[in-house]
Amino acid sequence: KNQVEQSPQSLIILEGKNCTLQCNYTVSPFSNLRWYKQDTGRGPVSLTIMTFSENTKSNGRYTATLDADTKQSSLHITASQLSDSASYICVVSALGGSYIPTFGRGTSLIVHP
Amino acid sequence: DAGITQSPRHKVTETGTPVTLRCHQTENHRYMYWYRQDPGHGLRLIHYSYGVKDTDKGEVSDGYSVSRSKTEDFLLTLESATSSQTSVYFCAISGQAEETQYFGPGTRLLVL
Numbered sequence: 129k130n131q132v133e134q135s136p137q138s139l140i141i142l143e144g145k146n147c148t149l150q151c152n153y154t155v156s157p158f159s160n161l162r163w164y165k166q167d168t169g170r171g172p173v174s175l176t177i178m179t180f181s182e183n184t185k186s187n188g189r190y191t192a193t194l195d196a197d198t199k200q201s202s203l204h205i206t207a208s209q210l211s212d213s214a215s216y217i218c219v220v221s222a223l224g225g226s227y228i229p230t231f232g233r234g235t236s237l238i239v240h241p
Numbered sequence: 242d243a244g245i246t247q248s249p250r251h252k253v254t255e256t257g258t259p260v261t262l263r264c265h266q267t268e269n270h271r272y273m274y275w276y277r278q279d280p281g282h283g284l285r286l287i288h289y290s291y292g293v294k295d296t297d298k299g300e301v302s303d304g305y306s307v308s309r310s311k312t313e314d315f316l317l318t319l320e321s322a323t324s325s326q327t328s329v330y331f332c333a334i335s336g337q338a339e340e341t342q343y344f345g346p347g348t349r350l351l352v353l
Contacts, residue, residue, distance in 0.1 A: 159339045171331050171344025172284070217283065221339040228274075228299070228338055233283035 130155040132220050132232035140238045145208055149235045151201040151218030159227075163192055163203045164217040166234070172217055175203070205237075213239045244268050247332050247345040255353050260319040262348050264332030266312075272335045273315040274342065275299075275307060277328040284331065290315055291338070322352045 132153045141147050153161070160179045164172035176185050176192040178201065185192050189212075191204045205212055218232040244267030254260050264273060275287040276299075286299030288307040296307050304326060306318045319326055329349050333342040 162341065169347070171333070171347055172342075173344070174341045177341065219342075223339075228286065228289060229342070231284050231286075233281075 130220070130222065130230045132218055132230045134216075134218050134232040134235050136235060137233070138236040138238070140240060141208055143208055143210060143239050143241050147205050147208060147237065149203045149205075149216050149218075149237070151203070151220075151232055153199050153201070153218070153220045153230070153232075155199075155220040155222050155230050157223040158196060158199075159221040159223045161192075161194060161201050161221075162219045162229075163190070163201075164219060166215040166217060168214070172215075175216075208239045210239050210241060213237060245332065245334055245343055245345040247330075247348050249348060250346065251349045253351045253353065254322050256323055257321050260322050260350065260352075262317040262330055262332075262350070264315040264317070264334075264345060266315075266334045268334060268343070269312060270334040270336050270343075271312075272338055272342075273309065274333040274335075275305070275315065275317045276331045276333065277301065277326075278331060278347075279328050287317065287330075322350075324352050326350065327352045 135150045162177045163175045166172040178194040189206045194201045215234040217234040219229045221229040248263045274289040276284040285301045290296045290309040308316045332345040335342045
């Protein structure tokens with residue numbers, strides 16, 4: 129069964145600090161991995177997408193890494209801001225047009241001033 | 242924002258009554274999804290559609306049915322609402338299954 133596990137479940141940091149969120153998956157055969165950001169009361173929005181051949185991808189202060197061999201990904205947030213407070217969801221897709229992506233449960237990040 | 246809307250945005254209903262939620266898109270995307278989101282569970286797939294009149298079950302489909310008679314509309318029906326179906330419901334769309342999903346604003350449903 130395809131699974132996506134995220135850690136930690138929740139995280140509290142001070143504004144300006146860095147943090148790293150983890151995602152482990154068992155989805156196979158692997159197609160791509162996305163990180164979504166979900167602000168409170170809103171639908172998730174895609175931050176990054178990574179395919180098998182990509183190791184690192186940045187989107188502003190967000191940097192995602194992928195190790196396809198160990199089936200792990202991380203999302204690193206640099207110089208956190210209050211607006212980074214949200215849930216971050218890891219989503220993994222399998223090869224084959226009919227496979228529905230597998231969602232992780234998300235990491236809830238709170239940034240305190 | 243992707244052209245995706247949900248209606249109603251909020252609904253309060255009583256146990257045993259039927260409820261229909263509507264998802265409407267203007268992007269002509271092939272795939273449409275219904276998720277529910279509850280504390281501690283994340284997003285869980287209820288049903289999805291891969292074309293007009295083509296639908297399939299997700300991991301939490303019991304008590305729900307769907308219909309898609311037009312590309313742009315995907316309806317979620319609770320035939321007889323129960324308190325366990327109190328949740329936030331999100332609709333999403335994508336061009337293909339492995340592509341980015343674009344989510345609607347959500348519908349908050351309270352079943353008393």
